[in-house]
Amino acid sequence: MTPGPREQLLDKAITHFAREGVRDTSLRGLAPHLGTSQRMLSYHFGSREGLLTAVIDKVVADTTSALRTLFDEHADPFEAGRENWRRAADGARLFGALFFELSSHAMYGKDYARDLGQTVVTRTEEAFAEAYRSRTDEATARVLARLTLAVGNGLLFSTLIDADRAASDAAVEEFITLVRARVESSARQ
Amino acid sequence: MTPGPREQLLDKAITHFAREGVRDTSLRGLAPHLGTSQRMLSYHFGSREGLLTAVIDKVVADTTSALRTLFDEHADPFEAGRENWRRAADGARLFGALFFELSSHAMYGKDYARDLGQTVVTRTEEAFAEAYRSRTDEATARVLARLTLAVGNGLLFSTLIDADRAASDAAVEEFITLVRARVESSARQ
DNA sequence: GTCTATAACTCGATAGAC
DNA sequence: GTCTATCGAGTTATAGAC
Structure with missing residues (x-):
C-alpha cells in the first residue's frame, strides 16, 4: 500500500x-x-485549519500506537518510563517545539487541537497509572502517573530550551531511583 | 511615579x-x-515584533524579581518550591498558555524570545540549586534542581490541558515527600 | 502624542481550463 | 489531480495634519 x-x-x-x-x-x-x-x-x-487538523490527527495516532507497544513490551513500569523518555528526547530536536506550540493551541481552546490535549495528558497518564498499578495501590498509582508524565514533559521542555540532554538524562535516572524507593517502601507496609 | x-x-x-x-x-x-x-x-x-519583545522583557523582569523574593523569604527549599508552584498554578489560568506559546518561540530560535528561555529554565534552575545546596552536596543539588523545575513546568502543562488542579497539587506534595526523604537519607550518610 | 488615511503587501479561498 | 489567475479581506508600516 x-x-x-x-x-x-x-x-x-x-x-x-x-x-x-x-x-x-x-x-x-x-x-x-x-x-x-x-x-x-x-x-x-x-483549508489551512484542515491541514493543521490532519497534522494533529497524525501526531496523535502515531503517539497512541507508540504508547501501546511501549507498555506491551515492558512489564516493568520503570523500564517503560525510561524507554518513553529516550524516544521522546531523541525526537525532541525534530518535533519538540511543534509539540509545545500545538499544545498551547489546545490550552487556548482551539477546536482542532482538543484531541492532542486528550492524548498527550489524559491518555498517557492513564497508561502510566495502569503500569504502576501492578506495583502499588490505586491512589498512589494515580498520583505517581501524573508526576511521571509531568517529569517527562517538563524535562522535554528544559532540554528544548537549554539543549542539556545529559542533565535531563541524569534527572530521569534520579527520578526513577526516587520512585522505585517509594514503591518498594509502600509494598513493604 | x-x-x-x-x-x-x-x-x-x-x-x-x-x-x-x-x-x-x-x-x-x-x-x-x-x-x-x-x-x-x-x-x-x-513594530509588532517590538511589542512582542516588550511583552517578553516585562514577563522576564517580573519573573526574575518574583524569584528573588521567593528564595529570600523561604530558606527551606521545599517551602520555596511549594510556594513557587502555588503562584504559578494560580496565574496559570491567565498566563499559562501564553507562557508555553512564547516558550515554543524560544525553542524555534526566535531572537526576541531568547531571554525568556534563559529566565524560565537556566536562571530558575540555578535558583533552586542554590537553595538545595544548603541541604545536600553539589551534584545532588544540581540534579534535584533540574528535576524540581521540570516537575513544576510539567504539572503546569498538565493542568492547563486537563484543568485538574487538585491532581497536580497532590503530585506536588508527593514529589516534596519523595525529595525530602532523599535529602534526609543522603544527609545521614 | 494622537489622529485619519493609505501605501504596499500577504493571506486563504476559489473559479475555471485542462 | 493539477495548473494559472484572481478576488476580497486581512496585515504592517508610514505619511502627514493637528
Whole structure:
C-alpha cells in the first residue's frame, strides 16, 4: 500500500512545521518546500485549519500506537518510563517545539487541537497509572502517573530550551531511583 | 511615579495576549481592546515584533524579581518550591498558555524570545540549586534542581490541558515527600 | 502624542481550463 | 489531480495634519 499524494504531503508538512513552526508558516510559503502548490494544499486539506487538523490527527495516532507497544513490551513500569523518555528526547530536536506550540493551541481552546490535549495528558497518564498499578495501590498509582508524565514533559521542555540532554538524562535516572524507593517502601507496609 | 501610556498599554496588551494568544492577534485587532489605535501601538513599540519583545522583557523582569523574593523569604527549599508552584498554578489560568506559546518561540530560535528561555529554565534552575545546596552536596543539588523545575513546568502543562488542579497539587506534595526523604537519607550518610 | 488615511503587501479561498 | 489567475479581506508600516 503506497501512500497517496495526500499522505506524502502531510508527512513533508509535519517535517517542515517542526523546523519552522506553525505560527509563521502560510500555505503559500509552505507549498514550494513540499514540491507542490498552494492550490493543491487547499485541494487535499480543504483549508489551512484542515491541514493543521490532519497534522494533529497524525501526531496523535502515531503517539497512541507508540504508547501501546511501549507498555506491551515492558512489564516493568520503570523500564517503560525510561524507554518513553529516550524516544521522546531523541525526537525532541525534530518535533519538540511543534509539540509545545500545538499544545498551547489546545490550552487556548482551539477546536482542532482538543484531541492532542486528550492524548498527550489524559491518555498517557492513564497508561502510566495502569503500569504502576501492578506495583502499588490505586491512589498512589494515580498520583505517581501524573508526576511521571509531568517529569517527562517538563524535562522535554528544559532540554528544548537549554539543549542539556545529559542533565535531563541524569534527572530521569534520579527520578526513577526516587520512585522505585517509594514503591518498594509502600509494598513493604 | 505614575506609569506612562506605553507601560499602561503594555500591561493591557499582556492581559489580552494571555486570553487570546499571540498567534492570531494583530495590531489592528488588538488596539480597540486596549482603548487605543493601531497607529499608537506602532508609535510606542515600533513594530509588532517590538511589542512582542516588550511583552517578553516585562514577563522576564517580573519573573526574575518574583524569584528573588521567593528564595529570600523561604530558606527551606521545599517551602520555596511549594510556594513557587502555588503562584504559578494560580496565574496559570491567565498566563499559562501564553507562557508555553512564547516558550515554543524560544525553542524555534526566535531572537526576541531568547531571554525568556534563559529566565524560565537556566536562571530558575540555578535558583533552586542554590537553595538545595544548603541541604545536600553539589551534584545532588544540581540534579534535584533540574528535576524540581521540570516537575513544576510539567504539572503546569498538565493542568492547563486537563484543568485538574487538585491532581497536580497532590503530585506536588508527593514529589516534596519523595525529595525530602532523599535529602534526609543522603544527609545521614 | 494622537489622529485619519493609505501605501504596499500577504493571506486563504476559489473559479475555471485542462 | 493539477495548473494559472484572481478576488476580497486581512496585515504592517508610514505619511502627514493637528
